[in-house]
Amino acid sequence: MRSVRALSVEVIERGARKGLLVTLELAKYFLPAVVAVRMLEAWGLLEPMSRLVEPLMTYFQLPGEVSLALVMGAVSSPYAGIALLAALGLSAKELTIASTMLIFGHSLIIETAIVNKAGANGWLIAGLRLLSGMAAGLILARLL
Amino acid sequence: MAAGVVEGLVSLGQIGLIIVPVMIFLEMLKETGVLEFLNRRMSPYTRLLGLPGSAVPALSAGLVFGLTFGSGIVIQTAREGRLTRAELTLLCLFLSICHAVIEETVIFLAIGADGLLILAVRLVVAVLLTASLARLLGVLAGRSTSVHDGT
Numbered sequence: 001m002r003s004v005r006a007l008s009v010e011v012i013e014r015g016a017r018k019g020l021l022v023t024l025e026l027a028k029y030f031l032p033a034v035v036a037v038r039m040l041e042a043w044g045l046l047e048p049m050s051r052l053v054e055p056l057m058t059y060f061q062l063p064g065e066v067s068l069a070l071v072m073g074a075v076s077s078p079y080a081g082i083a084l085l086a087a088l089g090l091s092a093k094e095l096t097i098a099s100t101m102l103i104f105g106h107s108l109i110i111e112t113a114i115v116n117k118a119g120a121n122g123w124l125i126a127g128l129r130l131l132s133g134m135a136a137g138l139i140l141a142r143l144l
Numbered sequence: 145m146a147a148g149v150v151e152g153l154v155s156l157g158q159i160g161l162i163i164v165p166v167m168i169f170l171e172m173l174k175e176t177g178v179l180e181f182l183n184r185r186m187s188p189y190t191r192l193l194g195l196p197g198s199a200v201p202a203l204s205a206g207l208v209f210g211l212t213f214g215s216g217i218v219i220q221t222a223r224e225g226r227l228t229r230a231e232l233t234l235l236c237l238f239l240s241i242c243h244a245v246i247e248e249t250v251i252f253l254a255i256g257a258d259g260l261l262i263l264a265v266r267l268v269v270a271v272l273l274t275a276s277l278a279r280l281l282g283v284l285a286g287r288s289t290s291v292h293d294g295t
Contacts, residue, residue: 006175015168022167022216023160030159030212031152038148078248086255095257100265103248104241111211111240118218119229120236128277129240132269140265 026114033113037076040109046071060134061141063090066098070105074130078106093144097137104133162209163216170201170217193271194234194278198226202235210244230281234274242270 005011040046050068057064065088073081081102085095108126116122173179179201187197195203202221206214218235221227227235245263253259 006172011171011175012168015171016164018171018220019164019167019216020160022219023156023163025219026159026212026216027156030156031149034152034155035145035148038151039145042145079251082251082255092256092258095255096261099252099255099257099259100262103252103262103266104269107211114212114215115236115240118215118232118236119222119227120218120233121229122236124233125237125240128237128273132241132273136265136269 026117029113029117030110033110037109040075046075049075059141060097060101060137062094062098063088066090066094069098070101073102073106074108076107077110078102081106096144097140100140101133101137104136105130159212159216162213166205166209166213166217167220193238193274194282195231196226199231199235203239206239206243207245210247211239214239214243230285234278234281237277238270238274241273242266 047068050071053071054064054067057067066085069081069084069088072084082099085098085102090098108129112122112126114122115125170179173182183197183200185197186200190197190199190203193199198221202214202217205217215236218227218232218239222232245266249259249263251259252262
């Protein structure tokens with residue numbers, strides 16, 4: 001009976017071994033990426049980066065302060081960006097546009113490292129995420 | 145720096161807590177033949193994205209749990225030799241744009257954004273972009289993108 005064999009110790013062990021090995025494999029790329037992100041934050045590099053993209057915000061019909069949330073999201077995590085967005089007191093439309101852009105381009109350092117590790121072309125993917133996020137932001141800004 | 149290492153280790157622990165049970169579950173599905181059945185049934189849909197049916201476990205894990213977990217399954221699938229580099233890029237492109245959809249949609253709803261609209265935009269863009277890149281890569285490689293079937 002195949003269904004009985006599926007619950008055997010051997011199958012469970014094989015799955016657990018694969019899971020642990022893959023987690024260790026991820027660690028080699030994940031840990032340096034997390035440390036790099038924390039260093040960028042600690043050195044206060046996010047604010048200057050956000051000032052660079054601030055002039056672009058008008059194209060997305062967003063106030064300039066949103067640029068810091070988008071940069072925080074792109075560099076560290078979407079949650080860092082979302083927390084800041086929530087604190088800015090934006091309209092529902094602005095929130096939806098900014099959140100869409102954030103969701104396309106977030107955690108780029110960590111996720112590019114992971115995706116490269118998985119054997120994909122992470123740089124191409126990161127570029128496409130940023131471009132498609134900006135395109136979606138432009139379209140929503142016109143439509144909403 | 146030290147805080148980053150600690151934080152990274154904690155996240156890795158959480159990743160392991162999800163990846164290990166998912167892998168065990170996948171092994172069980174494989175043993176019973178359910179996985180093969182699912183891969184075959186889903187391959188007409190995955191082929192739209194230029195992917196073989198064997199991408200189904202990675203796609204599902206990524207959509208539900210997130211990119212890091214999904215890519216754990218991607219790594220394993222690649223290790224078993226079931227995906228080409230072009231297919232890996234297509235799979236990761238789709239998952240990079242569209243992942244952890246339940247968790248992230250709920251969070252956006254919570255802060256007052258239109259979470260469902262954002263989810264719809266993500267899905268549509270991810271499908272269009274992945275399908276287009278699949279065609280492009282297929283043309284560049286001078287062959288059809290749907291050479292793979294099932295496993």
